[in-house]
Amino acid sequence: MSEETHVPVPYRTFILIWVALLILTGITVAVSRVDVGALNIWVALGVASIKSSLVIFFFMHLKQESILFKIGLLTMLVILAIFVGMTFLDILYR
Amino acid sequence: MSESTTYTGFWQESPRPGILGWLLSTDHKRIGIMYLTCIISLFIVGAILGLAIRLELIAPGETIMGAQTYNATFTVHGIIMIFMFLIPSIPAAFGNLLLPIQIGARDVSFPKLNLLSWYCYIVGAILAIIAIFSGGGAPDTGWTFYVPFSTQTTTNVNLAAFAAFMLGFSSILTGINFVTTIHRLRCEGMTWGRLPLFVWTLYATAWIQVLATPMIGITLVLVILERVFGAGLFDAARGGDPILFQHLFWIYSHPAVYIMILPGMGVISEIIPTFARKPLFGYWAMAFSSLGIAFAGSLVWAHHMYASGMSDFAVLIFSFLTFIVAIPSAIKVFNWISTLYKGSIEMAPPMLYALAFIFNFAIGGLGGLALGAAASDIHLHDTYFVVGHFHYVMFGGGGFALFAAMHYWLPKFTGRMYNHKVAVIGWALLFVGFNVTYMTMQAVGVAGMPRRYYDYLPEFTTLNQVATAGSWVMGLGLLIMFVNLWRGMCSGRRVGKNPWGATTLEWEVPSPPPLENFGEEDPVVTKGPYNFKGVVADEY
Amino acid sequence: MSIEHRDDTGARFGMWLFLYTEVILFSGLFILYAMALAKYPAEFSDASHKLNIYFGSINTLVLLTSSLTIALAVSAIQMGRIKQTLILCWITIALALVFLINKYFEWSAEISHGIYPGSEQLAEMGPGITTFFNLYYFTAGLHGLHVFIGGTLIGVVAVMTAKGKVTSDRYTLLENSALYWHLVDLVWIFLFPLYYLLYH
Ligand code: HEM
Numbered sequence: 001m002s003e004e005t006h007v008p009v010p011y012r013t014f015i016l017i018w019v020a021l022l023i024l025t026g027i028t029v030a031v032s033r034v035d036v037g038a039l040n041i042w043v044a045l046g047v048a049s050i051k052s053s054l055v056i057f058f059f060m061h062l063k064q065e066s067i068l069f070k071i072g073l074l075t076m077l078v079i080l081a082i083f084v085g086m087t088f089l090d091i092l093y094r
Numbered sequence: 095m096s097e098s099t100t101y102t103g104f105w106q107e108s109p110r111p112g113i114l115g116w117l118l119s120t121d122h123k124r125i126g127i128m129y130l131t132c133i134i135s136l137f138i139v140g141a142i143l144g145l146a147i148r149l150e151l152i153a154p155g156e157t158i159m160g161a162q163t164y165n166a167t168f169t170v171h172g173i174i175m176i177f178m179f180l181i182p183s184i185p186a187a188f189g190n191l192l193l194p195i196q197i198g199a200r201d202v203s204f205p206k207l208n209l210l211s212w213y214c215y216i217v218g219a220i221l222a223i224i225a226i227f228s229g230g231g232a233p234d235t236g237w238t239f240y241v242p243f244s245t246q247t248t249t250n251v252n253l254a255a256f257a258a259f260m261l262g263f264s265s266i267l268t269g270i271n272f273v274t275t276i277h278r279l280r281c282e283g284m285t286w287g288r289l290p291l292f293v294w295t296l297y298a299t300a301w302i303q304v305l306a307t308p309m310i311g312i313t314l315v316l317v318i319l320e321r322v323f324g325a326g327l328f329d330a331a332r333g334g335d336p337i338l339f340q341h342l343f344w345i346y347s348h349p350a351v352y353i354m355i356l357p358g359m360g361v362i363s364e365i366i367p368t369f370a371r372k373p374l375f376g377y378w379a380m381a382f383s384s385l386g387i388a389f390a391g392s393l394v395w396a397h398h399m400y401a402s403g404m405s406d407f408a409v410l411i412f413s414f415l416t417f418i419v420a421i422p423s424a425i426k427v428f429n430w431i432s433t434l435y436k437g438s439i440e441m442a443p444p445m446l447y448a449l450a451f452i453f454n455f456a457i458g459g460l461g462g463l464a465l466g467a468a469a470s471d472i473h474l475h476d477t478y479f480v481v482g483h484f485h486y487v488m489f490g491g492g493g494f495a496l497f498a499a500m501h502y503w504l505p506k507f508t509g510r511m512y513n514h515k516v517a518v519i520g521w522a523l524l525f526v527g528f529n530v531t532y533m534t535m536q537a538v539g540v541a542g543m544p545r546r547y548y549d550y551l552p553e554f555t556t557l558n559q560v561a562t563a564g565s566w567v568m569g570l571g572l573l574i575m576f577v578n579l580w581r582g583m584c585s586g587r588r589v590g591k592n593p594w595g596a597t598t599l600e601w602e603v604p605s606p607p608p609l610e611n612f613g614e615e616d617p618v619v620t621k622g623p624y625n626f627k628g629v630v631a632d633e634y
Numbered sequence: 635m636s637i638e639h640r641d642d643t644g645a646r647f648g649m650w651l652f653l654y655t656e657v658i659l660f661s662g663l664f665i666l667y668a669m670a671l672a673k674y675p676a677e678f679s680d681a682s683h684k685l686n687i688y689f690g691s692i693n694t695l696v697l698l699t700s701s702l703t704i705a706l707a708v709s710a711i712q713m714g715r716i717k718q719t720l721i722l723c724w725i726t727i728a729l730a731l732v733f734l735i736n737k738y739f740e741w742s743a744e745i746s747h748g749i750y751p752g753s754e755q756l757a758e759m760g761p762g763i764t765t766f767f768n769l770y771y772f773t774a775g776l777h778g779l780h781v782f783i784g785g786t787l788i789g790v791v792a793v794m795t796a797k798g799k800v801t802s803d804r805y806t807l808l809e810n811s812a813l814y815w816h817l818v819d820l821v822w823i824f825l826f827p828l829y830y831l832l833y834h
């Protein structure tokens with residue numbers, strides 16, 4: 001099955017991603033020093049999500065994989081959101 | 095019947111001789127047979143424990159065991175029946191036996207992982223058995239391991255929880271294997287629209303196994319950590335929250351009931367068309383309702399917790415969603431019945447089990463709605479109504495589906511046929527005994543008898559005695575069924591490829607199938623799974 | 635008649651499925667975290683204050699870098715540069731070790747202050763802080779276990795590469811171990827801000 005071997009990703013791309021990850025880490029640390037109330041946690045989660053997307057799409061080659069892999073990931077994330085979100089239905093309204 | 099009388103297919107063909115040829119085999123059929131052997135053995139142990147529970151309840155007060163023994167007995171009964179019998183039953187045993195053949199593959203995607211999964215299963219089962227006889231004694235928490243009791247009892251909960259963890263891991267590995275296999279190894283022409291429905295249900299099940307099982311893993315690990323460190327994660331006095339344990343537990347364990355029932359529904363969807371000699375009614379509705387059940391099944395877990403003290407808002411939402419999830423199940427029942435309509439029905443033993451499945455499942459499902467409605471559940475929660483209900487779906491549904499599968503595919507995998515008359519007698523006793531036992535349990539539950547007690551008030555005596563008597567009839571039925579199948583397997587009449595005149599791929603290979611299932615040529619599929627044109631049953 | 639059936643995409647897909655199970659496994663702990671945070675916002679930020687942000691940040695850098703090196707290792711083997719592959723694998727393992735050693739010092743310091751699950755000193759700090767540290771230890775502990783497993787896995791693959799069993803046209807094992815390692819990184823990407831960086 002030859003369709004399946006990926007073209008190697010050039011070192012340069014990976015290093016750029018790494019730099020981006022470091023910058024984003026810096027941003028989270030910096031933002032955590034500023035009081036924006038409840039927004040802090042959402043910023044932290046937002047930045048973490050961006051960082052993970054970079055890792056997933058580039059380091060983990062998801063960008064090169066077929067649609068099946070992407071749908072699979074999406075399914076898992078939807079289920080995860082259900083598990084977390086619906087538990088809040090209890091906790092927030094007790 | 096073209097095969098020579100000495101032909102034994104995969105039972106003989108193996109790279110290694112003797113017992114190692116089994117224990118180190120990566121052949122999906124051998125692994126399936128090993129699973130089936132263990133699962134049936136454990137079922138027999140679990141059933142004996144169940145009969146012992148019923149015997150204790152034949153009269154109020156202590157009859158054959160005291161409170162502590164009783165608690166341990168129903169706990170071990172539950173753990174065996176859920177984690178070691180029903181969850182692996184159809185997917186791991188019949189899924190392994192059939193999935194590759196039905197999609198025209200020579201094995202699963204990861205044969206070695208498949209073997210590893212069996213070893214995880216065996217290790218889990220052995221650890222669970224050790225847990226009964228060692229440490230502080232057999233676990234007495236119920237199969238649900240609820241905190242705070244499970245973090246405080248001195249019985250051997252740690253080992254039992256770890257055993258359940260291993261069994262979960264085994265289930266995950268099977269799930270990963272099946273999803274990948276169905277995506278990657280379908281033979282030429284085996285499009286998604288031509289998959290047998292058993293495969294569709296295995297597919298939906300495998301996704302649940304992958305996405306829900308880890309939650310029970312972490313939950314059990316946390317119970318063990320709690321017991322070791324006494325951290326207080328679930329202890330309200332120390333900032334924890336016992337209800338969160340129940341959330342985590344049911345986030346897995348509700349979807350798990352679909353792991354138990356979906357593959358059973360797949361089996362029924364194979365058997366009904368064959369013995370009605372009609373294509374299955376509403377193929378796509380059946381396929382998508384399987385996926386629908388799998389998805390909607392992840393939305394309703396807290397219907398087990400109406401009485402736990404969670405928020406009223408959550409009760410409302412989860413109750414509503416529970417009614418939604420009944421829809422795809424009902425679609426299936428209606429489609430089976432529509433398939434039967436104007437079919438030329440043959441009441442062979444597999445068909446009898448399939449019809450019993452529909453009957454039992456309908457009762458269990460409707461009882462489920464009574465429990466899903468928050469108002470009535472407050473009354474019914476933790477009564478024998480619940481015990482009756484879940485036996486109807488799990489035993490009357492999942493268990494009967496397994497028995498149906500055994501009667502349907504035994505000729506395929508052994509090349510021999512059991513005695514039909516005896517099979518019908520066994521079925522009749524099982525069916526009648528089953529309904530007497532559990533219908534009565536539902537009644538005594540509505541009357542107010544709580545579950546998980548070795549004793550009860552005198553006014554419940556009559557109904558309990560009826561239930562216990564029913565359990566003996568049921569036990570006799572089980573005995574006859576197993577003996578008959580065993581004798582058929584060892585010395586029944588030989589059958590050819592296709593004794594039932596069925597249409598899916600496994601009936602086109604010899605019985606028993608050879609190693610790697612298909613000869614030199616990979617199969618090519620050109621028609622749908624339930625096309626009966628020109629298919630005739632072999633004489634036997 | 636033997637089935638030397640090779641399906642690299644299938645193998646990778648299987649690995650992704652396995653990673654989903656890992657995410658759900660960790661999500662159990664994150665659910666407990668989210669619920670406790672909703673209940674004890676103030677206590678959680680106090681508790682977060684007690685964690686050493688330097689240890690946390692350094693370990694973040696270490697893991698991000700190790701993620702880079704293992705990603706590079708995959709590119710290297712695809713281009714047939716075995717020697718570079720090996721070097722990159724060993725660097726990754728070294729970084730894993732640095733991470734664990736760091737963790738060891740961090741935990742020793744905290745434990746010596748009487749902060750660990752089940753300790754009495756912790757109980758005196760009140761329910762919110764107790765819950766924070768219980769979750770912190772269990773989550774970071776489980777993560778540390780994954781660092782250990784991932785490092786071992788990469789070690790095994792490196793040896794196989796050196797022996798020529800993993801090559802430029804048969805490298806799924808390396809790819810899959812790399813995927814696993816990235817997951818370890820992903821968990822930490824969330825763990826770090828949630829435990830070390832709550833506003834204070
Ligand atoms: C011979 C057949 C069986 C008999 C006589 C039987 C009987 C019983 C009885 C009387 C109880 C209630 C114990 C109590 O609450 O005090 C019980 C509990 C239970 N049974 Fe069965 N049962 C049988 C088969 C099965 C099967 C086939 C399954 C599942 C596939 C099953 C699953 C369970 C579970 C999960 C519990 C709950 C245990 C707990 O409360 O933790 N049983 N059984």
Ligand SMILES: [Cu+2]
Nearest residue numbers: 348395397398
């Ligand atoms: Cu449920």
